[in-house]
Amino acid sequence: MGKLALIFLSAAVINNFTLTLFLGLCAFMGVSNKLETALRMGAANTFVLTLTAVAVWALNRFVLPSAPYLQLISFIVVIASLVQIVEMVIKKVSPALFRALGIYLPLITTNCAILALAIFQTNRGYGLAEGVTFALGAGAGLTIALLLMASIRVSTETAEIPAISRGLGLILIISGSLSLAFMGFAGLLSTG
Amino acid sequence: MSQNTATDDLIKGLWRENPVLVQVLGLCPTLAVTNSVANAIAMGVATFFVLVASSFLVSLVRKWVPDEVRISTYILIIATFVTVADMALAALVPDIHKALGAFIALIVVNCIILGRQEAFAGKNPVGRSVLDAVGMGIGFTGILLVMGAVREVLGVGSFLGHPLFGPRYEPWVIMILPPGGFLTLGIVMLMRAWFQERKKIQAAGLPAKAERKAA
Numbered sequence: 001m002g003k004l005a006l007i008f009l010s011a012a013v014i015n016n017f018t019l020t021l022f023l024g025l026c027a028f029m030g031v032s033n034k035l036e037t038a039l040r041m042g043a044a045n046t047f048v049l050t051l052t053a054v055a056v057w058a059l060n061r062f063v064l065p066s067a068p069y070l071q072l073i074s075f076i077v078v079i080a081s082l083v084q085i086v087e088m089v090i091k092k093v094s095p096a097l098f099r100a101l102g103i104y105l106p107l108i109t110t111n112c113a114i115l116a117l118a119i120f121q122t123n124r125g126y127g128l129a130e131g132v133t134f135a136l137g138a139g140a141g142l143t144i145a146l147l148l149m150a151s152i153r154v155s156t157e158t159a160e161i162p163a164i165s166r167g168l169g170l171i172l173i174i175s176g177s178l179s180l181a182f183m184g185f186a187g188l189l190s191t192g
Numbered sequence: 193m194s195q196n197t198a199t200d201d202l203i204k205g206l207w208r209e210n211p212v213l214v215q216v217l218g219l220c221p222t223l224a225v226t227n228s229v230a231n232a233i234a235m236g237v238a239t240f241f242v243l244v245a246s247s248f249l250v251s252l253v254r255k256w257v258p259d260e261v262r263i264s265t266y267i268l269i270i271a272t273f274v275t276v277a278d279m280a281l282a283a284l285v286p287d288i289h290k291a292l293g294a295f296i297a298l299i300v301v302n303c304i305i306l307g308r309q310e311a312f313a314g315k316n317p318v319g320r321s322v323l324d325a326v327g328m329g330i331g332f333t334g335i336l337l338v339m340g341a342v343r344e345v346l347g348v349g350s351f352l353g354h355p356l357f358g359p360r361y362e363p364w365v366i367m368i369l370p371p372g373g374f375l376t377l378g379i380v381m382l383m384r385a386w387f388q389e390r391k392k393i394q395a396a397g398l399p400a401k402a403e404r405k406a407a
Contacts, residue, residue, distance in 0.1 A: 020370045021224065022219070022220050022223040022224040023224075023298075025219040025220050026219065026220075026303060029216065072271050072275050072278070072300060073268065073271045076268075076300055076301075077267075080264060080267065110303060111301070112298050112301040112302075115297070115300065115301050119294045119298075120294060123294070163389065165382055165385070167385070168216060168378075169378050169379075170378075171378075172374050172377050172378030172381055173375060175378075176371045176372075176373075176374030176378060179370045179371040180366070180371040182370075183369065183370070183371065
């Protein structure tokens with residue numbers, strides 16, 4: 001139990017996917033302009049991450065031992081089809097949620113955080129419970145980063161800043177400061 | 193005319209449509225692996241190879257790929273070349289391969305590559321697609337090199353592992369840590385915006401000056 005908590009905490013804050021590992025930056029830059037979309041994007045990502053963790057565990061257990069060179073290709077195919085299936089299921093079961101998530105759902109396929117999760121999970125030899133915990137932690141980390149960024153961006157919209165820093169330059173500098181803050185968590189646990 | 197198109201295909205990726213600065217694609221590797229010049233070069237070369245090879249193949253088969261499955265086909269082609277690059281790096285430069293870690297595999301989801309297949313190689317003949325990919329690849333590698341150089345020089349005080357400032361230099365460690373990546377790219381973006389703004393002001397100011405002279 002202690003080990004699982006460690007994995008969760010480590011993925012959520014210490015090795016935050018977005019702010020210290022630079023994963024999922026496209027989504028981070030793209031949909032962090034409103035708190036509501038940021039929250040939805042975080043939730044959708046967490047959901048897909050968790051499913052991916054289960055699928056990758058199954059692949060590692062049953063398929064890849066006999067064909068290790070197919071690792072990357074099978075991961076990407078599984079993630080793409082998983083996102084497709086999730087999209088179809090949500091559309092059928094809850095059209096309202098489907099409309100709310102909109103374009104963000106298919107875009108998750110090319111979110112590097114998902115593939116990175118699959119690779120980290122494999123490299124560290126996580127089992128099913130560890131993998132799912134890791135995915136939940138990573139999802140929580142992404143959501144925290146998105147929410148923080150969105151709240152800051154909402155306030156910068158009305159602030160008076162030089163014209164050239166409107167846009168990406170400012171967002172990157174803010175991310176830098178956030179990342180600096182997250183460095184503070186580095187000493188929280190001795191094992192990362 | 194055809195000469196012009198070919199040159200344009202090649203050079204537009206360098207600055208005018210630079211994949212990182214203008215299209216804002218491929219940010220993850222730009223930030224993650226530019227903590228030293230050597231890593232930046234390895235990443236740039238690997239991405240360049242995957243981009244050019246995928247563009248070539250995608251453009252070659254574009255007439256036989258049905259529209260509905262084109263994205264999956266592109267991804268599979270890209271993933272194949274990334275696997276090749278991954279194995280090649282592991283065999284040739286094992287140290288750098290280790291340092292780059294998962295980010296080699298993550299070239300698959302580098303939006304620059306899929307973006308070029310969808311926007312260019314899937315619609316254009318082989319020659320132009322390869323030129324486009326070469327230009328974009330050089331543009332991407334260039335940014336990686338700039339980032340890698342700034343971060344290694346400030347953060348370690350060396351270039352490609354050669355110390356620059358002597359033993360009394362106190363390295364600015366934060367530059368090779370994650371926040372340094374965000375800050376460096378942020379400053380590069382700000383400089384580009386400043387440059388564009390100044391060009392605009394100059395373009396607007398020039399006719400005014402000419403008029404004053406005439407008067």
